[in-house]
Amino acid sequence: MRGEILKLITLAKNKKPLPIHEKVTITDIAAEGKAIAKVDDKVIFIPFVAPGDVVDIQITRKKSSYAEGKAIHFHEYSDKRAVPFCEHFGTCGGCKWQHIPYDEQLKYKQQQVMDSLTRIGKIEAKETFPILGSAKTTYYRNKLEFTFSNKKWLTLEQINSDESFPCMDALGFHIPGLFDKVLDINKCWLQNDLSNRIRLDIREFCISNEGYEFFDIRKQTGLMRNIIIRTSSTGENMLIVIFYKNEEEQIEKLMAHLTATFPEITSMLYIVNEKCNDTITDQNVVVYNGKDYIEEEMEGLKFKIGPKSFYQTNSDQAYNLYKITREFAGLTGSELVYDLYTGTGTIANFVSRSAKKVIGIEYVPEAIEDAKVNSANNKIENTLFYAGDMKDILTQEFINQHGRPDVIITDPPRAGMHDDVINAILFAEAQKIVYVSCNPATQARDLSLLAAKYDVIKVQPVDMFPHTHHVENVVLLEKR
Numbered sequence: 001m002r003g004e005i006l007k008l009i010t011l012a013k014n015k016k017p018l019p020i021h022e023k024v025t026i027t028d029i030a031a032e033g034k035a036i037a038k039v040d041d042k043v044i045f046i047p048f049v050a051p052g053d054v055v056d057i058q059i060t061r062k063k064s065s066y067a068e069g070k071a072i073h074f075h076e077y078s079d080k081r082a083v084p085f086c087e088h089f090g091t092c093g094g095c096k097w098q099h100i101p102y103d104e105q106l107k108y109k110q111q112q113v114m115d116s117l118t119r120i121g122k123i124e125a126k127e128t129f130p131i132l133g134s135a136k137t138t139y140y141r142n143k144l145e146f147t148f149s150n151k152k153w154l155t156l157e158q159i160n161s162d163e164s165f166p167c168m169d170a171l172g173f174h175i176p177g178l179f180d181k182v183l184d185i186n187k188c189w190l191q192n193d194l195s196n197r198i199r200l201d202i203r204e205f206c207i208s209n210e211g212y213e214f215f216d217i218r219k220q221t222g223l224m225r226n227i228i229i230r231t232s233s234t235g236e237n238m239l240i241v242i243f244y245k246n247e248e249e250q251i252e253k254l255m256a257h258l259t260a261t262f263p264e265i266t267s268m269l270y271i272v273n274e275k276c277n278d279t280i281t282d283q284n285v286v287v288y289n290g291k292d293y294i295e296e297e298m299e300g301l302k303f304k305i306g307p308k309s310f311y312q313t314n315s316d317q318a319y320n321l322y323k324i325t326r327e328f329a330g331l332t333g334s335e336l337v338y339d340l341y342t343g344t345g346t347i348a349n350f351v352s353r354s355a356k357k358v359i360g361i362e363y364v365p366e367a368i369e370d371a372k373v374n375s376a377n378n379k380i381e382n383t384l385f386y387a388g389d390m391k392d393i394l395t396q397e398f399i400n401q402h403g404r405p406d407v408i409i410t411d412p413p414r415a416g417m418h419d420d421v422i423n424a425i426l427f428a429e430a431q432k433i434v435y436v437s438c439n440p441a442t443q444a445r446d447l448s449l450l451a452a453k454y455d456v457i458k459v460q461p462v463d464m465f466p467h468t469h470h471v472e473n474v475v476l477l478e479k480r
Contacts, residue, residue, distance in 0.1 A: 018059040023075055026053040029108040031115070031441065033096050033469030034068075044069050048090055050100050052078025080104050085138075086189050091155055093176040094190065095467040106131050106463060109471040113440045113461045121444030123456050131461035131471070132320055140314045140466065141190040142231045142296075146171050146199055147278075148206075148224040149182035150214040169214040171203040171227075180217045194264055195229045198239060202227060205257060211250045223247055226278055230267075230305065233315045236294035238267035240307050242280065246272045255288045266290045269307055281308055281364060293370070296346075298322065301378050303346055308366045310343040314464045321436065321462050321472060322350045325409060328434045328458060328476040331355050335406035338428070340394065340421070345371025345385060347409055347436075352380050359402055360385045361393050391420040396427055405430045416442030422449045429453065433477040438464075440473050447475065454479055 021039045026049045028036045034045040037057065043066045049055060054076035061068040084090070084098035097105050110131045117123040134140060152170035172185035184203075187196055206212035206224050215222035223244055230238040239258065243251055251270060259268055268289035271280055285292065285307050296303045296311065298319050305311050312318030325347060329337070331354035339348040342360030344367050352358045352375075360383065362368050368387040375383045384402075386393050390412075399405075408430040410417065416439065417425075425433065433454060437443035447456060454477040462472040 018062065020059070020072070021057045021069075023054055024057050026051050026055065026078070029111075029469075031112055031469070042067060046071055047096065048099060050078040050081050050104075052076075052080055087187065088183060088185060091153070091175070092173055092183055092185070094173065097467045097469065102133065102137055102466060105466065106133050109463055109469070110461055112469070112471060113459065113473050116440035116444040117447070117456075117459065119444075120441055121448040121451075123444060123447050123451070125456045125459040125475070127457065128459040129461075131463055132317075132324075133463050134314060134317050134466050136314075136316060137466040138189045139192050140316065142233075142311070142315050143228065143313050144188065144191045144195060145226060145228045146185070147174060147182050147226050148214040148222070149180070150216050150222060151181055153178075153181045153183045167207060169203070169207055171199060171206075171214075171224075191229065192231060194237060194262075195231070198229060198258075198262060198265075199227065201261060202241070202254075202258070205254060209253070211247065212254070215244055220244075220276065223250060225273060228280075228307070230294060230307075232294045232296050232305065234295050234297050234302075236266045237262075237264050238269065238294045238305075238307065239265050240280075240285070241270045242278070243270065243272050244274060259289045267292060267294050267307075271307075281366075298346075298350060301349060301374075303344060303349070303374050304370045304377065305344065306366060306370050308364060309370050310364070310367060311346065312464065317462060317464045318346075321464070321474065322347055324460050324462065324474050325434050325436055326351050326354065328460070328474060329354075329407050329409060329432060331407065336403050338394075338405040338408045338430070340390060340408065340410040340417075341412045342371060342385065343367050343411075345374050345383065347411065348383055348385070349374050349378060349380055351409070352383050355407075356382065358383045359405075361390060362387060363389055391418045391424075394421055394424045396424065399424065399428050404428050407432045407434065409434045409436070411436040412442075412446075414439040414442065416446050419449075422446060425450065426453055429479060431479050435475045435477065437473050437475070438470065440471065443473060443475065447477070450477060 024037045026035045030036050034047050035049045037044045045068050049071050055071040056073040057069040058072045059069045082101045089098050149170045152168045153175050170182040170184035172183045175181040213222040215225045225244045226242040228240040271283045293304045293306045335355050337355045337358045339360040342348050342362045345360050348358045348360040365387040368385045371385045457478050458476040460474045464472050
């Protein structure tokens, strides 16, 4: 491993070096979180710098219309800077904005939403609200996935040091752009400390005991593949350990150890995944100890979250997001509501008390089963759920059968909505659409298509992920 890296460094040194631009002022933040500078009218994208920094930039990639680079020397630091609090900052692929104060992060996220609406969607909203920040800026996530690898990522400082690395096993996050390299995480600030204790204990156990080889994704060998840790606002905790092979003795030994060590884990599960990819949606989940789900709670409603269920990863902000969605919908109790991409039916059940009937549609069958259970457990009788591809379920025939909705709530994945779905929405002619999005760019694209019949009335950005460039946005549309 170390030899491979040194070889790559040698090859890089033998290449013709790309130019260095000296004393360049960073001017702005780009849509994907990198900062912007201009040299000779060419835009350069640079990570881990802030507007106002004056730096020397080493170009790393040149294109006809732009370039990418990295800061190799700071001449002046911006007054809009914060001290990163994580030891893994700059190497780990998450929390790339720790060097930017949180109030400044919110300004850039608001700007990102508005730029997407105006430049991509050509949308002018009648009313735009200031972004709603997150009360918690650390330990706010309720779900994290960590990867085992026998090829630990080494920083240049480690490579150039006298330190030896007899053990190259890692349990942590993938290095951005490198599918087979994993950064060994000592402490992550995203999830509560129980998450850190579980991860470190599993790593130590697997290294100290025979038969727990860390996964080699290139060779497809090893036993230990992934772990997923889910927590809830009700104090319940789920651990899913993913093995590559069904080695019963090793599985039993590890799972028994974890059960004894962490009584806080209320849902102890494992999966044997022999596929080439890490997705678990098509895998059998074994309940080793406890329940096969954890519960979230909002306004007295309880939501079952299974191992394959989607749920907003910032529980506190999810509540705020859903309250805004309900407020924008303006329900009076007489409306038929379609909830598209309903997940485990959280929004559908959350707004059901204010509607006559809510119909939820979701791709993942297990999530729909959870949605039905959530309705039953909360004694909600005015919901109906369907599983299947949105463009195949939401058709003119479906709308004719179930009735034209008064309100459509849609919360699609980052890719936005398929053209067939947008056409079905236009056919449905709901009086209101509440569009919840985790990607303002694809949301703006979809809004431009919905503009054939709808006006954008309200825009409310919501920050779910502090220290990242990601932002949620809620838009209210009304039929002309």
